[in-house]
Amino acid sequence: MSLAATTPHFKDNVHEALTDARLQRALPHARNFIATRAAAAARLPEFEALRDSARAIKDHTLAHLDLYLETYERKVTQSGGHVHWARDTGEALAVILDLCKARGAKSVAKGKSMVSEEIGLNAALEGAGIAAVETDLGEYIIQLRGEAPSHIIAPAIHVTRDDVEADFRRFHRELPADRDLTQPEQLLAEARAILRDKFLSADIGLTGANFLIAETGTSIIVTNEGNGDLAQTLPKVHVVLASLDKLVPTLNDAAQLLRVLARSATGQDLSVYTTLSTGPRRPGDPDGPEEYHVVLLDNGRSAMLGGQFADMLRCIRCGACMNHCPVYHAVGGHAYGWVYPGPMGAVLTPSLIGVEQGGQLPNASTFCGRCEAVCPMRIPLPNLMRHWREREFERHLTPAVVRGGIGFWAFFAKRPGLYRFATDLAMRALHLIGRSRGRFAWLPFAGGWTRYRDLAAPQGATFQARWRAKSGAVR
Amino acid sequence: MAESEAVKPPIRVGLFVTCLVDLLRPSVGFAAVKLLEDAGCKVIVPSQSCCGQPAFNSGDRPSTQAIARRTIDAFAGCDYVVAPSGSCAGMLAKHYPELFVDEPEMAIKATAFAAKCFELVSFLVDRLGVKRVSARYEGVAAYHDSCSGLRELGVRDQPRTLLAGVEGLRMVELAESDVCCGFGGTFAVKYGELSDAIVTRKSAKIDASGADTLIAGDLGCLLNMAGKMQREGRAVKARHVAEVLAGMGDDPAIGEPDAGAAS
Ligand code: SF4
Numbered sequence: 001m002s003l004a005a006t007t008p009h010f011k012d013n014v015h016e017a018l019t020d021a022r023l024q025r026a027l028p029h030a031r032n033f034i035a036t037r038a039a040a041a042a043r044l045p046e047f048e049a050l051r052d053s054a055r056a057i058k059d060h061t062l063a064h065l066d067l068y069l070e071t072y073e074r075k076v077t078q079s080g081g082h083v084h085w086a087r088d089t090g091e092a093l094a095v096i097l098d099l100c101k102a103r104g105a106k107s108v109a110k111g112k113s114m115v116s117e118e119i120g121l122n123a124a125l126e127g128a129g130i131a132a133v134e135t136d137l138g139e140y141i142i143q144l145r146g147e148a149p150s151h152i153i154a155p156a157i158h159v160t161r162d163d164v165e166a167d168f169r170r171f172h173r174e175l176p177a178d179r180d181l182t183q184p185e186q187l188l189a190e191a192r193a194i195l196r197d198k199f200l201s202a203d204i205g206l207t208g209a210n211f212l213i214a215e216t217g218t219s220i221i222v223t224n225e226g227n228g229d230l231a232q233t234l235p236k237v238h239v240v241l242a243s244l245d246k247l248v249p250t251l252n253d254a255a256q257l258l259r260v261l262a263r264s265a266t267g268q269d270l271s272v273y274t275t276l277s278t279g280p281r282r283p284g285d286p287d288g289p290e291e292y293h294v295v296l297l298d299n300g301r302s303a304m305l306g307g308q309f310a311d312m313l314r315c316i317r318c319g320a321c322m323n324h325c326p327v328y329h330a331v332g333g334h335a336y337g338w339v340y341p342g343p344m345g346a347v348l349t350p351s352l353i354g355v356e357q358g359g360q361l362p363n364a365s366t367f368c369g370r371c372e373a374v375c376p377m378r379i380p381l382p383n384l385m386r387h388w389r390e391r392e393f394e395r396h397l398t399p400a401v402v403r404g405g406i407g408f409w410a411f412f413a414k415r416p417g418l419y420r421f422a423t424d425l426a427m428r429a430l431h432l433i434g435r436s437r438g439r440f441a442w443l444p445f446a447g448g449w450t451r452y453r454d455l456a457a458p459q460g461a462t463f464q465a466r467w468r469a470k471s472g473a474v475r
Numbered sequence: 476m477a478e479s480e481a482v483k484p485p486i487r488v489g490l491f492v493t494c495l496v497d498l499l500r501p502s503v504g505f506a507a508v509k510l511l512e513d514a515g516c517k518v519i520v521p522s523q524s525c526c527g528q529p530a531f532n533s534g535d536r537p538s539t540q541a542i543a544r545r546t547i548d549a550f551a552g553c554d555y556v557v558a559p560s561g562s563c564a565g566m567l568a569k570h571y572p573e574l575f576v577d578e579p580e581m582a583i584k585a586t587a588f589a590a591k592c593f594e595l596v597s598f599l600v601d602r603l604g605v606k607r608v609s610a611r612y613e614g615v616a617a618y619h620d621s622c623s624g625l626r627e628l629g630v631r632d633q634p635r636t637l638l639a640g641v642e643g644l645r646m647v648e649l650a651e652s653d654v655c656c657g658f659g660g661t662f663a664v665k666y667g668e669l670s671d672a673i674v675t676r677k678s679a680k681i682d683a684s685g686a687d688t689l690i691a692g693d694l695g696c697l698l699n700m701a702g703k704m705q706r707e708g709r710a711v712k713a714r715h716v717a718e719v720l721a722g723m724g725d726d727p728a729i730g731e732p733d734a735g736a737a738s
Contacts, residue, residue, distance in 0.1 A: 166738075327673075368655035369623070391534070
């Protein structure tokens with residue numbers, strides 16, 4: 001089954017992440033994307049207009065998703081491929097395992113796919129005695145380490161170069177121990193050499209998809225290493241595993257989305273490799289797989305259509321929201337406790353695994369709005385997180401202390417006369433206690449604040465009391 | 476602009492003082508009054524409590540709606556509603572209309588109300604055309620862009636423009652000035668450890684800027700940053716932009732003892 005979520009223990013995860021010195025050394029990498037994205041956006045005068053257009057393309061697709069899904073299936077079939085519909089994780093795994101077993105597959109070469117993480121594919125394959133070979137360098141590194149991705153486009157961003165060197169020396173025992181691995185290129189070359197053998201021997205190649213194109217039945221993936229090409233052209237069978245929100249109507253639409261995708265993600269104009277695949281190899285084609293399968297996963301997405309969280313289905317998984325998120329910067333991706341981290345994960349996780357499990361994430365936000373400001377698809381991430389908080393409140397899932405506190409405060413806030421009277425008394429009293437130091441290092445009921453920082457003492461009477469006294473005197 | 480032309484002088488500005496200023500630092504409210512009056516406005520202060528953000532961001536929509544209704548009524552007689560806070564002004568100007576999507580009549584009212592709500596400094600500069608204030612402040616200051624003001628209301632250049640005209644004040648660059656300080660209202664308490672990690676970084680950036688004064692337009696963020704810097708023993712003074720612009724920079728800074736009360 002899919003990855004067990006530690007999201008309910010988010011606060012513990014945060015504590016662990018903040019006290020993990022090794023992780024804290026690696027985390028600043030995520031900030032590097034901020035400047036590259038800003039530069040890429042600045043280089044393209046029509047970038048903001050492209051974002052509008054990208055949003056419109058996805059909104060249109062989602063409004064007519066049934067139509068485009070049917071067209072897509074027809075086109076895939078016409079080109080000689082097969083579409084398998086999977087309602088949930090169980091169905092998706094069953095389809096993939098059946099495909100593997102029927103072909104006696106011993107190993108599957110994988111391109112990077114977050115949906116495969118969502119359904120826990122590697123564990124399922126291994127449970128069936130099939131090796132899952134990650135071909136993306138970052139994915140390969142975390143697979144060696146037995147970890148999950150901590151970022152949707154840079155899965156090993158929580159790992160430093162030194163860690164990778166140590167891991168390679170630990171796992172690649174067949175190589176000379178005294179080899180030089182000080183340069184990132186040397187690490188890449190070593191991984192390439194090892195992976196190439198595995199590509200060649202894999203029975204099945206499995207990739208995700210950035211876009212599925214209804215018009216032609218094509219799937220598109222973008223990578224910077226070209227591993228996607230190899231994973232899908234070398235083995236005899238190519239399986240595309242994608243969720244249904246990846247659909248777009250036409251190649252032209254996909255091209256527009258590609259223009260915002262890489263710029264928003266890494267700040268590149270375009271990823272190094274953009275690979276399109278349509279059906280199996282045709283007679284006369286120089287290469288390509290003999291079979292082409294698409295596993296289309298729903299897993300709760302169709303239920304989001306037309307609802308409060310439908311905007312989230314526009315997401316193209318660029319990662320810009322997490323690259324700009326102060327919470328993500330502080331703790332990294334693993335603390336979020338399930339597959340999708342950062343602001344997009346904070347909205348998507350409760351949609352996919354339930355708000356009882358995922359409810360911590362939309363609460364753990366300052367609503368600084370930087371994610372929304374950079375999201376190429378203009379997804380109102382803070383508003384969507386707030387909607388989750390509303391759902392929790394309606395269903396009485398909000399912690400009793402918070403609910404009680406808000407209720408107490410709201411009682412006064414709704415009654416300005418009483419509020420003015422009570423607050424004025426309270427502030428005068430606090431002022432008398434706090435004025436000699438000007439601030440409190442500790443206050444009852446404010447422990448959550450004063451544990452970490454001082455709290456300024458009030459100046460005395462409230463503004464409203466002073467104002468009324470003053471204007472009363474004038475009149 | 477059409478709207479401001481329609482308003483006959485003197486412009487009646489309702490000051491939405493914000494609950495934090497009302498309770499903890501009334502001097503910011505008086506600074507706002509001075510700035511508005513100097514710019515020719517007539518300032519009124521209707522009886523008020525809070526904009527409702529704590530309830531709104533805790534998912535308590537019914538309480539938020541009740542508070543919003545009261546606030547909208549309380550300010551009915553004002554040409555404009557101005558708050559010395561981007562966060563509260565953002566709540567009034569951007570989120571009040573969203574609260575009533577299911578109540579057409581109220582939605583119209585809330586939208587009309589939202590259109591007359593502004594953050595103080597951007598109101599002075601963008602609406603009233605203020606280019607310079609007469610104020611003096613001896614110091615080297617860094618400016619932090621509070622999130623809601625910056626991203627919901629486009630408050631960025633306006634405070635810098637006016638601060639540039641303050642005599643004796645030298646402004647320095649604050650690295651990552653547009654990055655959240657980790658306050659986030661109830662977030663600072665509910666996720667104290669996370670909030671602390673974020674504000675610790677902010678505190679280090681402020682220190683690295685070489686400024687002796689931190690200026691921002693939101694008291695919530697200022698309390699957070701000042702509280703952290705004071706806990707860390709840093710000597711940077713934190714002040715609200717309105718206080719500096721109103722020439723009230725000699726009063727005790729945030730979290731400092733009363734003049735004469737120091738032990
Ligand atoms: S929510 Fe927006 S910014 Fe975040 S990954 Fe999706 S498209 Fe990118």
